[in-house]
Amino acid sequence: MSGGLYVHALDMAVGALLLAGVLALWRRDLAAIVRLFAVQGAALAALVAVLGLHEGHAATVALAAGILVLRAAVLPLMLRRAMLAGGAFRETEPLVNVASSLVAAALLALLSFAVTRPVVELAPSPATRAVPVALTVVLLGFFVLVTRRRALSQVAGFLMMDNGITAVAFLTTTGVPFIVELGMSLDVLLAVLVLQILTSRIRDVFGDSDLDDLRELHD
Amino acid sequence: MTNPTGAAFCAALALGLLAAAAAALPRRVRPAAVGGATAAAGAAAVAAGLSAMAGRPWSAWLPDLLPLAGVRLAVDPLGGLFIAVTGAVAVCAAVYAAGYSRPGRDGPDAGHGLDGGHGLDGRAVQAMLPLFVLAMLLVPAAASVTTFLLAWELMAITSLLLVVAEHRRRASVGEAGLWYAVMTHLGLVAILAGLAGFAAASHGESFDRLREAADGLPPAVRSAVFVATLAGFASKAGIVPLHVWLPRAHPEAPSHVSALMSAAMVNMGVYGIVRVGLDLLGGGPAWWWLIVLAAGAVSALYGILQAVVATDLKRLLAYSTCENMGLVLVGVGAAGLLSVSGARTMAALALTAAMLHVVNHAGFKTLLFLAAGSVLRATGTRDLDALGGLRSPMPATTALFGVGALMASALPPGSAFVSEWLLLQSLVHALPEGGTVAAVTMPVAVAVVALSAGLAIAAFTKAFGVGFLARPRGAGAERAHESPPAMIAGMVLAAAGCVVAALAPGLIADGLSRAVGVAAAVAGPAADPVTGPVVLRPAGMPSTMSPLLITVALLVAAVVLIGVLRAAAAGRARRRARPWDCGAGPASARMEYTATSFAEPLVRVFDDVLAPDTDLDVTPVEESAYLIDSVRYRTEVADRVEHRLYRPVLAAARWTGRAARPLANGSVHRYVGYGFYAFTAMLIVLAVTR
Numbered sequence: 005m006s007g008g009l010y011v012h013a014l015d016m017a018v019g020a021l022l023l024a025g026v027l028a029l030w031r032r033d034l035a036a037i038v039r040l041f042a043v044q045g046a047a048l049a050a051l052v053a054v055l056g057l058h059e060g061h062a063a064t065v066a067l068a069a070g071i072l073v074l075r076a077a078v079l080p081l082m083l084r085r086a087m088l089a090g091g092a093f094r095e096t097e098p099l100v101n102v103a104s105s106l107v108a109a110a111l112l113a114l115l116s117f118a119v120t121r122p123v124v125e126l127a128p129s130p131a132t133r134a135v136p137v138a139l140t141v142v143l144l145g146f147f148v149l150v151t152r153r154r155a156l157s158q159v160a161g162f163l164m165m166d167n168g169i170t171a172v173a174f175l176t177t178t179g180v181p182f183i184v185e186l187g188m189s190l191d192v193l194l195a196v197l198v199l200q201i202l203t204s205r206i207r208d209v210f211g212d213s214d215l216d217d218l219r220e221l222h223d
Numbered sequence: 224m225t226n227p228t229g230a231a232f233c234a235a236l237a238l239g240l241l242a243a244a245a246a247a248l249p250r251r252v253r254p255a256a257v258g259g260a261t262a263a264a265g266a267a268a269v270a271a272g273l274s275a276m277a278g279r280p281w282s283a284w285l286p287d288l289l290p291l292a293g294v295r296l297a298v299d300p301l302g303g304l305f306i307a308v309t310g311a312v313a314v315c316a317a318v319y320a321a322g323y324s325r326p327g328r329d330g331p332d333a334g335h336g337l338d339g340g341h342g343l344d345g346r347a348v349q350a351m352l353p354l355f356v357l358a359m360l361l362v363p364a365a366a367s368v369t370t371f372l373l374a375w376e377l378m379a380i381t382s383l384l385l386v387v388a389e390h391r392r393r394a395s396v397g398e399a400g401l402w403y404a405v406m407t408h409l410g411l412v413a414i415l416a417g418l419a420g421f422a423a424a425s426h427g428e429s430f431d432r433l434r435e436a437a438d439g440l441p442p443a444v445r446s447a448v449f450v451a452t453l454a455g456f457a458s459k460a461g462i463v464p465l466h467v468w469l470p471r472a473h474p475e476a477p478s479h480v481s482a483l484m485s486a487a488m489v490n491m492g493v494y495g496i497v498r499v500g501l502d503l504l505g506g507g508p509a510w511w512w513l514i515v516l517a518a519g520a521v522s523a524l525y526g527i528l529q530a531v532v533a534t535d536l537k538r539l540l541a542y543s544t545c546e547n548m549g550l551v552l553v554g555v556g557a558a559g560l561l562s563v564s565g566a567r568t569m570a571a572l573a574l575t576a577a578m579l580h581v582v583n584h585a586g587f588k589t590l591l592f593l594a595a596g597s598v599l600r601a602t603g604t605r606d607l608d609a610l611g612g613l614r615s616p617m618p619a620t621t622a623l624f625g626v627g628a629l630m631a632s633a634l635p636p637g638s639a640f641v642s643e644w645l646l647l648q649s650l651v652h653a654l655p656e657g658g659t660v661a662a663v664t665m666p667v668a669v670a671v672v673a674l675s676a677g678l679a680i681a682a683f684t685k686a687f688g689v690g691f692l693a694r695p696r697g698a699g700a701e702r703a704h705e706s707p708p709a710m711i712a713g714m715v716l717a718a719a720g721c722v723v724a725a726l727a728p729g730l731i732a733d734g735l736s737r738a739v740g741v742a743a744a745v746a747g748p749a750a751d752p753v754t755g756p757v758v759l760r761p762a763g764m765p766s767t768m769s770p771l772l773i774t775v776a777l778l779v780a781a782v783v784l785i786g787v788l789r790a791a792a793a794g795r796a797r798r799r800a801r802p803w804d805c806g807a808g809p810a811s812a813r814m815e816y817t818a819t820s821f822a823e824p825l826v827r828v829f830d831d832v833l834a835p836d837t838d839l840d841v842t843p844v845e846e847s848a849y850l851i852d853s854v855r856y857r858t859e860v861a862d863r864v865e866h867r868l869y870r871p872v873l874a875a876a877r878w879t880g881r882a883a884r885p886l887a888n889g890s891v892h893r894y895v896g897y898g899f900y901a902f903t904a905m906l907i908v909l910a911v912t913r
Contacts (some may be wrong), residue, residue: 099892115903118910143903150892152898158895 011130018134020047029105038083045075081084100151107218112143131175141168155203231271238264242353258321259412261353272307276300276734297366300737305363305494306584312487313356319713320479348388357380368428379407385480399471409717410458417451433503452499460492460548463522464864473541478596485544486585506744512559519552520671527678532860536595536605536820549586551577562744564658567764570745572754573649580642590627590717597706602699606866607818609697610690616703621691623714628683630721630898633676636774638725649821652764694812726771835860
């Protein structure tokens, strides 16, 4: 892959990753959040594929295909099934309203640019220059996890955080050992399975999946 | 694999895994299969250890077994000594366990198999036993920090699961398990911190790399590593004030597990101190060894005092473990101290004495715990006050416990005598060579060793005399019956080992000097520290001693004495009479010495140290102050260190927990939010400070 095309493709992929994260903060329709998560997974797969093509690592490209299947198809489908079973399609009022969330997202982006400056300076390259964006995605996912009430959007937040972590890993190292990535993906899959079961249990007990109802369990 | 050490060690590991797999067999054959395979693993380990001590070290590097670090194993003479001891204890305990784990068909202990498959012959408990032995074999064989810590943690977890094996039968087991779990993991944290710091400072984690780098490290790092690892290892060895788990966990564990823990696992603490302090770090300043010596001396005295006043048979043995590990640390500390002042021959002798005491203690403590388990199984109680009169229903157990008690008290035919004699020799003769510090500490150490040896005799006289002789004082003791043959076989093996160690300690003198030679700080003298198969000759001093000749002389004297008495009595007529009872009627079991009354004079003497809690309730007859209706006397000697040192810490922890409760209000968002805010705050700090 030639130099100019590589940088453009990389920037596109990272931009899509970030945009999907920010939009997830804005939308309150659960179906839309799941779709955004699928888009983000595809963007992550594209990012890994671009890196792999640039480096010429066949294994990394194969890994990108795996990521595409898991994060753009399997996990969104599972989330969708959980949503349909749950019967609640809209996020209730989040703890922080949408406007403030977007401002917070901007601040988090500033923070991650400030924090990762030494990393970028260490080895300036198109890949490392994208690291702040990936860290922003991590923080955005965390923010979604903290501020949303529905169990489903929290799971989506958790998974977006993990997308960000994977992106940071690939951008900084260009080539995570295959076994590590495999273990991480398995972890994520397992976590989602557990969360899905938990969500349905919470719904069975409380008739709703608003996590703040769990406070009743506190003695 | 032409190396015999490696072949035997690998065979031990394979047999141990086989034994763990045998736990899947049906319940009927399970105890025998697991016990047999574990005993075979132990025997192979003894062969491996002895072969390493004979000067055939072995090492292996398995890079693929563990991601990132790999597994490094090396069996040198020092590790071989501990492997051999562990293997020997495992043989006795495993043979014994084959009988002990079976559900008792009669007697008060018959409930073994009835509590829903959770008895000692349950699948999980049976699988843990060989895994525990395996972990204890791997600890002295580990040759890198990760391998060592992994084996150490495996040892901690398997032993913890074995301690709580009987948690459904007694509530106190759970509490003991909790204490043990907390203490052993705090110890692990200390060891982890110390060794990780050591590895980071030396840029490598194999023991060879650490040994090379140790000399170049700054003194502060060396001291931090030593103090951190010492704290962790001392807590495993049951050294006061980190001993609190030991007198709880050892009595509550099933008896063969008590034997394994008390005779083999606590040794790993000593191994760690010797390996890190004297080998990897290659010795250090005098204050390190003064701490070791002082901790050893305190624990020897405190342990034996608590043992003297204990009324629980297994608790008594557990405190005796504290005492013996204390004596071993006195030897190790003296060795380190003497090596600082350049008296290497003496240092090697002190370390040899300590290692010999490890071997001897393992022998007699295995025997004593196994015999105590036999009593517990037969009578259902560990309370010495309720025992007694076991000689005729349990002749074999009584005789074997007697042998163990004799070996444990530092009197001539016993094995503890040999090692304590050597220890005293090294301490006494260290004076001219040791410098000022030694001139002050050694006499104190000699006094401590002598006093604890004396009190040990009182403790074991009490355990044997009050526990086994006279008449039964409780219902359990009246119903006692002899244990099954497998248990007796295990005890006989242990007793045979003790007798060999007591009569011919010179047999392992060569191996011991090779083991001591591994410790870089004390290695160097050309002559072996102790020589001679029959007559022990400590190097560099005029004294010699032969346990075999002393025993023969004692036997001859005893035979002559008995012969003379028989001859003198032969001429007179025999008459049967009741013992003198002040005219109060036939002497009953209530008039016997109990454990409490036997220890009472000593409790008075050491009143200030033990601080017993005594209650005297006198109830007079109604309307009369002078006629007494009943008197109740109750005395209890609690562990004072635990009360003074641990209760306040526990109270503080509980208070902090309660004070922090408002932080956790049940909202999941808040919990996740804590993580988010802490993470962002950390990033902001990072962004501002860089």
